[in-house]
Amino acid sequence: MIGQVQVLGLDRTLDAQYRIERLVLEHQSRLARYLRRFVGDRDVALDLTQEVFLSAYRVLCADPARPLTAGWLYKVATNRAISYLRRRKRSPEVATPIEAAAPFRLDERSAISLDVQSALAGLGREQLACVLLTMYAGYSSQEAAAILSISPEAVRQRVCRAVRSMRRTLEVPA
Amino acid sequence: MSSNHARFEAVAGAIALGEASPSEHAIFSAHAQNCSRCAGLERAGPSVASFVHTALHEETWRPFVREAVISGIESLHVASGRRTALWICTAVCVTLFLNLVLAAHVGLPSKASTTSLARTSPRQNLVARMPQVRRHPPRAADLAVLRATQTRLKPALDVERERAFQRE
Known part of the structure; x- marks a missing residue:
């Protein structure tokens, strides 16, 4: 029984990893560019993109049957970007936008x-x-x-x- | 007035996104002629949208986050494994502690505890560890058998004593 559960858990993890890899390959460029335009900083955009895909992975591990669309990814990305901008506005020392200082x-x-x-x-x-x-x-x-x-x-x-x-x-x- | 203007703003937004119907175009044109805030929005909206679209197509940045995501997933697994191990250790420690507390205060008499054993002599330890035998009062039947035996033995003892006295 325990072995069966472990195998099922492993299957679920592998399936989630496979699906995440596909999502990453399909959407990483557009999502990262979208986030870069949103926050105005490349490095922050890359970090946020990674966080979005990790959130997607957690969701897929918890519920493998859930279909994750591009819209869902953009929703999570938008929420993360908005909370990042809010945080940055509240405490400017959190992260200084590099491209605001040197945009070229x-x-x-x-x-x-x-x-x-x-x-x-x-x-x-x-x-x-x-x-x-x-x-x-x-x-x-x-x-x-x-x-x-x-x-x-x-x-x-x-x-x-x-x-x-x-x-x-x-x-x-x- | 403001809610009415908000409705026209929604139409202007639809025009900028290319979602407005011809009738909406006509309604907005009529409104923009008399509204200073909306003047020129009908043409500016699509222009701004095309600017943004062009910027998108001119983008040369090719981000690649696959490796970062995979390493993030691995660190997630490690973190969850550590958390599970911590929970198991905590559960084992709590169980052991509870067992010790119960054994010290409920299960064994206080004399048999490790500290009291160290202070007393080996014989006392042995007595303390021995199971207590409960002594029952003698039953009536047992007493009757005892008395009968005594009465039967008594004459024989008396004869023996008399013979010994005569020999002396």
Whole structure:
């Protein structure tokens, strides 16, 4: 009986590891870039991405039948990024955004990329989440609403306010 | 007024995301002509969205977190193994402690404890460890047998004594 339980537990762990590896290979790039745009720091984005996949692994170990979609990953990633930004705002010594101090990296000298990053930096956390989920990750307002647990109207309103703020930074003609 | 404007903001957001219907476009255009806050949003929304989209396609960063995730999973296993071992050790220690406490105060008499054994002599130790034999009072039947034996033996003893006296 004990052996049977152990074998079942081992099966469950191996299955979870296999599924996590597939999820990582499929979503790691997009998720890490999304988080990088969110928090404005590559290293923090990598740490948060790792935490998201570890959360997914814990969930799969506890409930192997649960289907983990990309939406679930983005939901966890968004929550983690928001709590990180909240923590950073509360205590600035937690982590200083490296890219805020030195935003120019060799592989990111595209003017548009930098302009967009500085425009995003001026947004609030909720607006940032809505803009990134819809315009960056490519979700519809309905899907973004489901990920953020708010109404689609609230998502559209936040997008509108974010656009109003970003058009000044991006110098979009009226 | 503000809730009405929030409704138009939702429509402007839908336009920015390319989700608005032609009728919504028309309604918003009519509103934007009279609203200073919404003026130009109809064109600015899609432009901003295209900026963000372009930034996404220009991204050259190729993050790779597979190794980090796998090492994180391994450290999770190690941590959970340590936690289990700690629980088992705690449970064993608590069981042993409870057994000792029960044995010292309930199971054995206080004289037989290790400290009292060290202080007393070996004979006292032996007596203390010996099981207590309970002494029952003699039964009536046993007493009757005893008396009968005594009465039967008494004349024989008297004859023996008389013979010894005569020999002397």
